[in-house]
Amino acid sequence: MIPEICTKTYTLNTGAKIPAIGLGTWKSTDEECYNAVKTALENGYTHIDTARIYGNEESVGKAINDYLKESGISRDKLFITTKLWCSECKEPEKALRESLNRLNLEYIDLYLTHWPVAIPKADVLMPINDEGKRLVIPYDEWNYIDTYKGMQKLVELGLTKAIGVSNYNIPKLKKILNDKEIKIKPVCNQVEMHPSLPQIELIEFCKENNILIQCYSPLGSTGAPILENEILQNISKKNNISPACLAISWAVARGTVVLPKSVSSKRIIDNIKIVQLDENTVKELESIGIENPQRVGNPPWDVKINLFEDSEVY
Numbered sequence: 001m002i003p004e005i006c007t008k009t010y011t012l013n014t015g016a017k018i019p020a021i022g023l024g025t026w027k028s029t030d031e032e033c034y035n036a037v038k039t040a041l042e043n044g045y046t047h048i049d050t051a052r053i054y055g056n057e058e059s060v061g062k063a064i065n066d067y068l069k070e071s072g073i074s075r076d077k078l079f080i081t082t083k084l085w086c087s088e089c090k091e092p093e094k095a096l097r098e099s100l101n102r103l104n105l106e107y108i109d110l111y112l113t114h115w116p117v118a119i120p121k122a123d124v125l126m127p128i129n130d131e132g133k134r135l136v137i138p139y140d141e142w143n144y145i146d147t148y149k150g151m152q153k154l155v156e157l158g159l160t161k162a163i164g165v166s167n168y169n170i171p172k173l174k175k176i177l178n179d180k181e182i183k184i185k186p187v188c189n190q191v192e193m194h195p196s197l198p199q200i201e202l203i204e205f206c207k208e209n210n211i212l213i214q215c216y217s218p219l220g221s222t223g224a225p226i227l228e229n230e231i232l233q234n235i236s237k238k239n240n241i242s243p244a245c246l247a248i249s250w251a252v253a254r255g256t257v258v259l260p261k262s263v264s265s266k267r268i269i270d271n272i273k274i275v276q277l278d279e280n281t282v283k284e285l286e287s288i289g290i291e292n293p294q295r296v297g298n299p300p301w302d303v304k305i306n307l308f309e310d311s312e313v314y
């Protein structure tokens with residue numbers, strides 16, 4: 001199989017198009033991030049994923065603006081996402097205006113609420129108490145539903161084209177979808193997803209409700225541990241493609257957006273090239289996580305992302 005540059009897009013429930021592959025930017029230094037975003041845009045990517053908490057919005061924005069200037073391409077050809085951090089949950093407009101300032105952009109295409117967790121505002125983004133425990137705002141005082149409600153006006157203000165959620169399970173999505181005060185449905189749910197965490201029920205639920213899934217940590221996050229999996233390695237050898245190409249192609253074959261992160265030019269260029277997988281291969285890779293689901297992300301709170309329950313404890 002010969003991998004080719006992926007030009008696939010999906011249509012969001014707003015009618016806007018989103019490219020199937022986006023560059024992830026978590027855990028890259030300013031310089032790495034600038035070079036990664038610039039390389040990506042020069043090599044076929046039109047979709048970049050960042051977040052307030054990554055601390056790199058300025059370098060992401062500089063790379064985007066330099067690229068737009070040098071290429072003559074117009075802003076509307078790119079799809080840019082950033083995320084509302086949990087300690088800014090009560091003032092999303094201020095938070096987004098600050099993100100736009102750092103990005104040096106007039107609008108973004110997608111603003112996500114990063115985690116279904118509310119954190120008190122403090123001089124740091126992740127405040128802890130004297131015993132070292134992360135602080136959260138009690139559920140009854142403020143929760144993810146209040147946060148999402150507040151984000152709706154950002155679309156009306158033209159600061160973002162769309163809003164969505166991240167790290168939501170089915171019960172949390174149901175609460176958002178059933179709330180009478182919520183008029184703007186999330187366009188997507190960005191969650192950890194890879195062959196070791198295929199999240200089949202969540203995919204089904206989101207499909208039924210026209211919410212697009214975006215896969216984060218598609219290679220298993222730092223060090224790409226998913227690529228060591230024996231089944232994945234065997235299938236990639238059989239098809240003469242790299243394990244990373246297989247994992248990324250798998251995500252696209254399942255109808256999800258995928259956000260591989262890399263700061264290596266060669267990998268960035270490789271990661272946007274995919275192959276078409278048949279249904280059997282998709283299922284064979286799903287079997288890895290059906291038998292032994294593994295969550296690789298290590299959030300500083302207990303996220304029951306794939307359980308059929310809502311909970312005041314995250």
Ligand SMILES: NC(=O)C1=CN([C@@H]2O[C@H](COP(=O)(O)OP(=O)(O)OC[C@H]3O[C@@H](n4cnc5c(N)ncnc54)[C@H](OP(=O)(O)O)[C@@H]3O)[C@@H](O)[C@H]2O)C=CC1
Pocket residue numbers: 023024025026027049050114166167190191215216217218219220221222223224227244245259260261262263264267268270271297
């Ligand atoms: N909404 C949320 O809560 C979250 C969102 N995200 C988003 O998703 C993105 C991707 O997830 P992330 O956790 O960063 O991890 P990924 O699964 O994308 O893996 C990144 C790791 O894989 C390596 N890698 C990249 N390409 C290849 C390749 N072709 N072959 C071998 N190794 C490779 C990278 O190294 P190198 O850079 O050296 O190439 C890095 O160590 C994030 O960057 C972020 O944008 C991530 C986590 C949570």
Ligand SMILES: O=C1Nc2ccccc2C1=O
Pocket residue numbers: 026051053114297298299300
């Ligand atoms: O984007 C993120 N990557 C993470 C990895 C571990 C814990 C939290 C996060 C993020 O919010």
